[in-house]
Amino acid sequence: AYAWTTMIRGFxxxxxxxxxxxFFTRMKAQGVNPNNFSLLFxxxxxxxxxxxxxxxxxxxxxxxxxxxxxxxxHNALVHxxxxxxxxxSAHQVFGEMPMNTIATYNALISGCFSCGDVMGARKIxxxxxxxxxxxxxxxxxxxxKLGLLKEAxxxxxxxxxxxxxxxxxxxxxxxxxxxxxxxxxxxQKMQLSNIGPDSVTMVSVLSACATAGAxxxxxxxxxxxxxxxxxxxxxxxxxxxxxxxxxxCIDMALRVFRExxxxxxxxxxxxxxxxxxxxxxxxxxxxxxxxxxxHVIPNEVxxxxxxxxxxxxxxxxxxxxxxxxxxxxxxxxxxxxxYGCMVDLLGRSGRLEEARxxxxxxxMAPN
RNA sequence: AGAACCUGAACUAA
Numbered sequence: 001a002y003a004w005t006t007m008i009r010g011f012x013x014x015x016x017x018x019x020x021x022x023f024f025t026r027m028k029a030q031g032v033n034p035n036n037f038s039l040l041f042x043x044x045x046x047x048x049x050x051x052x053x054x055x056x057x058x059x060x061x062x063x064x065x066x067x068x069x070x071x072x073x074h075n076a077l078v079h080x081x082x083x084x085x086x087x088x089s090a091h092q093v094f095g096e097m098p099m100n101t102i103a104t105y106n107a108l109i110s111g112c113f114s115c116g117d118v119m120g121a122r123k124i125x126x127x128x129x130x131x132x133x134x135x136x137x138x139x140x141x142x143x144x145k146l147g148l149l150k151e152a153x154x155x156x157x158x159x160x161x162x163x164x165x166x167x168x169x170x171x172x173x174x175x176x177x178x179x180x181x182x183x184x185x186x187x188q189k190m191q192l193s194n195i196g197p198d199s200v201t202m203v204s205v206l207s208a209c210a211t212a213g214a215x216x217x218x219x220x221x222x223x224x225x226x227x228x229x230x231x232x233x234x235x236x237x238x239x240x241x242x243x244x245x246x247x248x249c250i251d252m253a254l255r256v257f258r259e260x261x262x263x264x265x266x267x268x269x270x271x272x273x274x275x276x277x278x279x280x281x282x283x284x285x286x287x288x289x290x291x292x293x294x295h296v297i298p299n300e301v302x303x304x305x306x307x308x309x310x311x312x313x314x315x316x317x318x319x320x321x322x323x324x325x326x327x328x329x330x331x332x333x334x335x336x337x338x339y340g341c342m343v344d345l346l347g348r349s350g351r352l353e354e355a356r357x358x359x360x361x362x363x364m365a366p367n
Numbered sequence: 368a369g370a371a372c373c374u375g376a377a378c379u380a381a
Contacts, residue, residue, distance in 0.1 A: 002370085009370065037370060044372090075372040106373035137374035144375090168375035176376095203376045210377095238377045269378040301379050308380065340380040347381095367381090 001027075005038045008045075017045035021054075036067055043076040052084045069096075075103050082111020087120070106134050113142030137165045144173025149182075164195050172204035175211070183208035184217060199230040206239035215247040234260070238267040245274020265296050273305040281313035300332050307341035311348060319345045336364060 004027040011020035024042050028034065034042070039062055046055040059077060062069065069077075074097050081090035090111060094100060105128055112121035121142055128135065136159040143152035156162070156170045167190045174183035187205050190197060197205070202221055209218035222240060225232060237260040244253035257263070257271045268291040275284035288306050291298065298306075303326045310319035323342055326332045339362050346355035359366050 006370070013371095040371070070372095072372045079373065101372075103373040108373090110373065132373090134374045139374090141374055163374090165375045170375090172375060198375095200376045207377065235377050240377095242378065264377095266378045271378090273378065299378090304379050311380090335379085337380040342380090344381060 001032050001035055001038070004032055005035065005041070008038050008041045012041040012044050012048075015048070017048040020045040021049075033065070034061065036070055036073060039067070040072050040076055043073070043080055047076070047080045047083060050084075052086070055080050055084070071097075071099075071101060071103075075101065075107055078104050079107035079111065082108050083114050085111075085115040087111070087115070087117075102128075102130055102132050102135060106132075106138050109135065109138045110142065113138070113145065116146065118142070118146065118148070133159070133161055133163055133166070136160075137163070137169055140166060140173070141169040144169055144176075147177050149173055149177060149179070162193070162195060164198050164201060167193070167195055167197070168201040168204060171201060171208070175204045175208040178211060180208040180212035180214070184212065184214060187217075196228075197224075197230075199225070199233065199236045202230060203235050203239045206236075206243040210239075210243040210246040213247055215243075215249065218243040218247060234262050234264050234267060237263075238270050241267060242270040242274065245270060245277065248278060250274065250278055250280065263294075263296070265291075265299050265302065268296055269299070269301045269305055272302065273308070276305050276309035276312060279312060281309040281311075281315075284309035285313070285315075285318070298326075298330065300326075300335060300338070303332070304337050304341060307338065307345060311341065311345045314349055316345055316349045316351065336362075336367060339366070 004023065008020045008023050011017070011023065020041060024034070024038060027038070039058055042058045043055060046058060062073065074093065077093045078090050081093060090108065094104065094108065105124055109121045109124050112124065121139070125135065125139055136155060139155045140152050143155065152170060152173050156166060159166065171183050171186050174186060183204065202225060205221055206218060209221065225236065230236065237256060240256045241253050244256060253271060253274050257267065260267060268287070272284045272287050275287060284305060288302065303322060306322050307319050310322065319342065323334070323338065327334060339358065342358050343355045346358060
């Protein structure tokens with residue numbers, strides 16, 4: 001049981017819940033009984049893949065095996081139920097425990113936010129006697145994600161201690177709401193604090209640089225990453241590619257892109273869109289071909305870049321081909337962006353009747 | 368003895 005649990009734990013901690021679930025299934029097939037640890041990780045795994053029903057089954061299994069609900073299992077259950085918006089079950093589990101820790105309340109807060117229940121989150125926060133930095137961070141990030149930046153900032157300013165999570169949550173809040181200047185301003189303030197940015201912080205900062213066209217800050221961040229040896233993973237690499245591309249430094253974007261050992265579809269998309277944005281339509285199209293050759297499956301964003309590139313080089317037929325292939329081969333239902341690209345593509349080449357027909361064929365209301 | 372709960376992240380048309 002120990003070996004199985006270690007494997008399952010490893011997969012969950014390395015963010016591969018599918019593999020953890022597979023191992024758990026195999027473990028049970030071998031007749032090994034799950035224990036508190038494996039069940040805890042299964043709750044986590046099903047929470048990660050948003051599998052509510054399976055999560056409930058694990059809860060049932062815990063009860064069936066007569067295992068005692070320790071604090072970890074208890075908190076994981078509260079977290080899972082509240083994340084799925086099943087506040088009734090969450091509160092039921094919550095009420096059954098003689099002792100709820102700060103983490104239990106924190107789990108409820110983040111659950112409320114993920115269901116959009118701002119008032120609920122606020123109420124729990126207000127009623128808490130002991131709060132830790134995670135409590136405050138959960139409030140900052142919860143408000144931020146819902147675009148309630150004033151509220152987030154208020155909490156951020158009020159909190160007694162801030163860690164790198166606090167700063168990152170607040171900066172990404174601004175960045176994701178398109179308020180790049182405020183994100184960068186806060187990043188400047190962060191440098192006056194005693195908390196250093198990590199690679200997650202930098203992803204949001206670079207994203208803000210890309211939006212604002214702040215190439216100088218972006219370059220500074222790049223140098224900082226190298227100098228301080230921040231973990232350069234796919235996220236950070238992609239943000240760098242995107243920042244350079246959006247700021248018009250196609251050469252640097254390509255250089256970072258080529259040097260990245262691991263790329264995913266986001267990385268390719270950032271490079272393809274960047275090329276097409278700056279008039280390198282042909283290069284964008286050949287990069288798209290290279291992506292498929294590398295067995296990276298394009299997603300809906302990839303096709304926005306490709307269709308855009310087709311528009312720039314006036315390749316109407318090729319654009320239509322990609323559009324149809326997206327639907328038929330990849331089972332992606334076109335979004336309003338794709339229809340926008342197609343109308344643009346047809347319109348610019350003077351095929352106005354076809355463009356009109358395209359608009360008529362849209363399943364959603366044209367904007 | 369040793370496993371561990373809650374908070375931050377990138378690509379998107381006109």
